[in-house]
Amino acid sequence: MENIKSYRFLLIGFLILTLSLTLTPKLALISITAIFAVYTIVNPKNALLLLLLYVPIRPLYAEANPGLKYIGDIITILLFLITVYQLRHDIRSIFRFKIFEWAFFLFCLVGAVSAYMTGVSIVAIVFQLRTFLIMYLLYYIISRMKIDKQDITKFAWVTVFVAMLISLHGIIEKLSLRTWLLPQAWVERIISETNFARIYGMPGNPNTLGMYLGVAIVLSLYLLHQAEGQTKRFLYVALTLFNGTMLLTLSRGTLISVFIGWIVFLALTRYWKPVKPYVVTLILGILLVYFPTNGGVALVQYINDQDYGKGGFINRIQHTVDDETQILTAETGRIYFIEKGFEVFKDYPMMGSGFATFGDSATLSFSSPIYEKYNIYSDGYGEGSENKYYFQNFYTDNQYIQVIAETGAAGVILFALFLLGMLVLFWKRRKEDLFSNVMIAFWMATCASGLLYNIWETKIYTLYFFMILGAYAAKHKLVLQD
Structure with missing residues (x-):
């Protein structure tokens, strides 16, 4: 393991x-945000790593103290401004974008x-644009940085440390029947x-x-x-905990x-070395973490x-196919x-x-002007039923139907160009290095x-996707290419 002293900033940040959490929201907003802002200016690379700590724990901490909501945005925007300032003598690099980026911008437009x-409302539109674009800025920033193997190793180790913290907290949550180390609002949340x-x-x-843990497992295997x-041995313990x-x-x-990712990777590379430690720690995870916790x-x-009910994958699979679930899916779930x-x-x-009209992040905060028109407020089980299910705050749980409904044919084409544009970049270089695969x-x-x-729209996931994509772009000098 690298010198643990080089990660003191992570412990101090935590x-x-x-x-x-002991401060008032207003005081936390002013003082803590200022501390992280100053550190970002002093050490931009470590500030990027602090995002790997902050973003995954943000939902809990921001619920406990709303004054902590905007730290990530402040760090990201400051890093973006620093990047633009550093490139002030190379204007072309500031405005050089790949096809997938142009497609993404036009999709947002x-x-x-x-x-x-x-x-x-303008506020709701801006809210949704922020959801899509804030993590993209991390790609913009990192793709224009000098990234070496040590930076990637630090990135992976920070993820391992934070994922261990989050995993242990999750086990405590489960063993305490959702009563320990949670905000009161979460303790009182009604859950099926x-x-x-x-x-x-x-x-x-x-x-x-x-x-998140799926990404942590991949980065642990890399280390x-x-x-x-x-x-x-430490990484085997971490992998066992994560699995x-x-x-x-x-x-x-x-x-x-995860299964699809593994199949694609193995089909492309025939590189079987990571499979053994993954399978071993998966089995150990079942025996030493999953069964004992349950x-x-x-x-x-x-x-x-x-x-409070029993749970396991067998129950979960049975619940997927039973009659009640089929009714819920057809009348109030994904099919609906x-x-x-x-x-x-x-x-x-x-x-x-x-945007902000059909089951996206913005509708959770601002609802939608079209819900009443499409009877989305209505009884989910049919007229006259005693079982009422309302959708003022629903997620589509399907990114593609949201794109289809909110952006139409134009958005579908642009979103496809966004996705396929990235794939083309990777595919062209698949024989050059393992990273592309x-x-x-x-x-x-x-x-x-x-x-x-x-x-x-899942910030924790897009945090990793765009940061890793940025590292890939920096390694292959994609921004410097015409």
């Missing part, structure tokens, strides 16, 4: 964030313009029996936590490849995406004479949202209904996730 035409069995963790969402002695905790999230979509939960419930999405598309075929597998896993989640 302590500052934790101690700030289509969504914003159509939203304005639909009657969405099926979801109560899942770990939500600091990210506040089991699917997001599962995807394991170059590790020896005690460091190697076991990821299973405790009961995230089917994550497992599907056993501990059963014991706690028995001692307290409580029953897909049907509603195409209904919106039929009325807005060219440019869609616009990793990116193809990462891209495929991401696209698969889009069928089940609003993956491009």
Whole structure:
């Protein structure tokens, strides 16, 4: 393991964030944000690494103290301004973009313009644009930096340290039946029996936590490849913890995406060396983390004479195919949202209904001007049913139907160019290095996730995707090429 002293900034950052929970939101907003802003100016590279700490734990910390909400945005915007300033003598580099970037910008423009035409407020439009663009800025920043192997190694180690913290917190959450080390609002949150069995963790969402741990596993395997002695043993422990905790999230979509990523990577490279440690630690994770934690939960419930429901992958799979779930899916779940999405598309075929209108991040905060028109507030089980299910705050849980509904044919074409434009960059270089093949597998896993989640609005995931993409661009000097 590298000199642990070089990661003191990470521990100090965590302590500052934790101690700030005792401050008033206003004082935290002013003082803590100022501290991180100054550090960003003094040490931009370490500030980037601090984002790997802040963004995954932000949901919990911001819930506990709203004054901590904007630290990530401030760091990112300052880093962007620093980058532009450093490139002031090379104007072409400032405005040099790849095809996938131009497609992404135009996609955002289509969504914003159509939203304005639909009657969405400017505030809601800006909110959604921020959701899409804030993490892209990290790609812009890193792609124009000098990145070496040591930087990538630090990136991976910070992820391992933070993922261990988050995994241990998640296990405590589960063993305490969601009563320890959580904001009161989360403790009091009403969760279905099926979801109560899942770990939500600091990210506040089991699917997001599962995807995050999937990335942590890949980066741990990267470090394991170059590790020896005690460091190697430490990474085996970390991988065991990550695999076991990821299973405790009961995230089917994550497992599907991870499986697809592995299949694509192995098909392209025939590089089997990472498979053995992955399989070994997966088995150890099941035996030493997954089963003991579930056993501990059963014991706690028995001692307290409580029953909050049982959970496991077998129950989860059964729940997927039983009659009740099929009804929920067709009338209030993913199928319902897909049907509603195409209904919106039929009325807005060219440019869609616009951002902040159909199940995206902005609608969670601002609702939508079209929900009443499409009866999305209505009874999800049919007229006259006693079971009411309302959708004032729903996520499409499918990135593509959201793109179809909100941006129409124009947005679909631009979003496809955005995705395929990246793939072309990786595919052209697939025979040059292993990194290109990793990116193809990462891209495929991401696209698969889009069928089940609003993956491009998940900040923790896009944090990693765009940072790793930026490192790839820097390594291959993509910004310097015409």
